[in-house]
Amino acid sequence: MSGHSKWATIKHKKGAADKARGKLFAKLIRQVEVAAREGGGDPDTNPTLRTMFQKAREASVPLDTIDRAIKRGTGELEGVRYEQISYEGYAPCGVAVIVEVLTDNRNRTGAEIRSAFSKNGGSMAEPGAVSWQFERKGVILVPKSPKGRAPVTEDELMAVVADAGAEDIDDTGEGAWQVTTQPAQLAAVRAALDEAGVPIESTETTMLATTVVTLEGEGDARRVLRLVDLLEDHDDVQNVYANFDIPDSVLEMVDQ
16 A cells, blocks of 8 residues: 555544544634635635535534634634644654644744654754655545445546546555545546545545655654644644555554
8 A cells, every 4th residue: 555545544534533522623614714815705716715615514514613714714704814834844763744734823833843843753844855755636535335325446436537637546445445636626526526426535635745654663653653643633733744654564553
């Protein structure tokens, strides 16, 4: 399995845990607000807002909460102004990490992110130092065996998404297909899946690694995951991307 597929799956599982902790709502609302501020409040003409809207609805964020976030973004309602910042660094074992935040206090957030790296065996890096090892892509997860429907085969999926602009289809190994697109084609590929009646597990714009660091030891895996978990738990952090891969045998030990 490719590293980016496994990392996407790990992140998806982590997303389910975030829902249980109630952290995901606040992060998604903030993303909706910023998308509306930067591209306008109409999802039909703002692809980023459309993607964030769909992501929020998939997480069961109430419509009125999303609507208020859009209005704060467009200035119809008063709200805090958030700044988008990306930090780059290295986790233990030379794993490249990108941290995307939305913050109303750049100095506080920067200091806290730097502290998280330094106290957990990592280090911050200059802008551009690790980002070249990633590509921004659209990713859609499609369940292989959805309830109330025949299994989704790779051939069926390819027939639906190829003409809509999909680049690749991978088997996550976790009961789902991963459809990869250019960010600009994400909405069109999702629309094609919806029109064909193909169920969708999740849709997101993400950063996929072009180079992978394989963590062969349980201790190394735990150290990297500890830092990633700590970063993701920060209230201002929206996304954490890392270029590690963990073999299934090691991942089983970590999960115990």
